[in-house]
């Protein structure tokens with residue numbers, strides 16, 4: 001078995017991941033957020049290599065495909081760089097037996113070499129210790145005197161003031177004590193080898209590694225034989241709690257029906273719906289109470305944001321949510337044909353915040369009811385904009401103070417259908433309420449189908465051809481428009497349900 005540091009970390013998380021990648025790679029489901037995390041990691045790595053100045057050697061060599069790394073060449077380059085006395089080597093590569101690793105940044109310090117492992121996260125995670133321990137193990141066996149190891153991660157308190165200061169953007173951890181992790185390496189590798197060298201599927205059950213540090217991309221495959229729905233569909237239960245039930249063989253909702261520790265109203269509703277074959281639960285009294293506060297005109301609004309990992313705009317932090325688009329459906333009465341649609345989409349490649357804030361203040365007057373889905377998100381963005389633009393703060397705060405959250409009837413269980421499956425995002429609620437309406441189907445949209453796709457594509461528009469720009473902007477507008485139209489339809493459904 002050839003072992004890289006990322007494969008070692010996968011094995012550390014769950015040995016079956018490496019087996020799946022070798023024998024069932026086609027089962028891997030890499031979602032948009034995983035792709036985004038990888039891209040963030042790449043960007044952060046690019047910036048971090050300048051952390052110790054410009055006098056560094058990057059030993060990366062790629063094969064002719066430009067994608068895969070040419071490790072033998074990198075190992076040779078690393079050796080030559082060390083022999084020449086280089087102070088900072090990026091992607092310093094080492095190989096020992098079948099193990100190899102590329103150190104993000106290797107620095108000549110303390111009479112030896114210090115490992116700097118770069119992470120795009122803003123806080124530490126136990127798997128990082130395993131990662132660094134593995135690197136120390138390989139380097140140690142290659143005869144390198146490792147005199148320290150540190151994590152380099154993003155400082156979530158860093159505020160960009162117009163000049164990017166890498167020494168403030170990045171935090172460097174204290175010297176890592178990886179003794180415990182180092183002591184496990186040979187056992188971890190030996191047991192993994194046994195698993196990976198045989199083509200029969202390992203008998204490894206679902207475990208905490210399925211969700212830590214991130215959702216495992218093979219979860220759909222490994223959970224394929226579970227009843228549907230299962231304990232893993234319970235709303236707002238922690239994964240470790242779900243695993244506890246699972247290990248006690250309380251897996252289907254029939255197994256859970258008499259479980260006294262499941263008390264949440266929504267969880268009970270999820271289970272009862274399946275047991276009693278109930279299709280829909282409607283609490284007319286509570287829904288009516290909710291609807292009474294919605295007085296015309298109603299402004300159904302939805303924001304799209306991007307999250308630059310490296311702050312680009314003054315006053316923002318790493319991963320700040322930057323609003324660049326909104327859609328607005330204005331209902332002056334119950335007649336849909338009277339509905340007005342407004343929208344805003346900033347110019348890609350610019351700071352969109354001022355134009356966004358001015359536009360929304362033009363489109364939504366003070367003291368009217370704005371309707372959003374999951375209000376914490378929009379309210380927080382409005383508050384941030386109000387802090388950034390004091391001259392607009394009264395208006396922006398007023399919009400935020402008059403928000404009605406359309407999620408509430410669902411998250412409180414006042415309207416629940418089995419089809420929602422314990423998820424109350426608009427993407428789950430809408431098809432549950434309108435299963436056969438193609439106009440309300442996000443899959444029928446071109447190019448942009450969810451918020452992650454929107455935030456990924458928007459910053460790229462500025463480098464597209466004019467034709468691509470027009471098409472992508474159109475796709476973004478259509479996507480966001482559906483979000484607010486969906487909210488109008490959800491509201492109409494609530495109205496109908498209490499008649």
Ligand code: SF4
Pocket residue numbers: 013014015016017020204205206207209210211216217218219220222
């Ligand atoms: S889903 Fe869980 S059991 Fe399956 S490979 Fe991933 S971590 Fe292992």
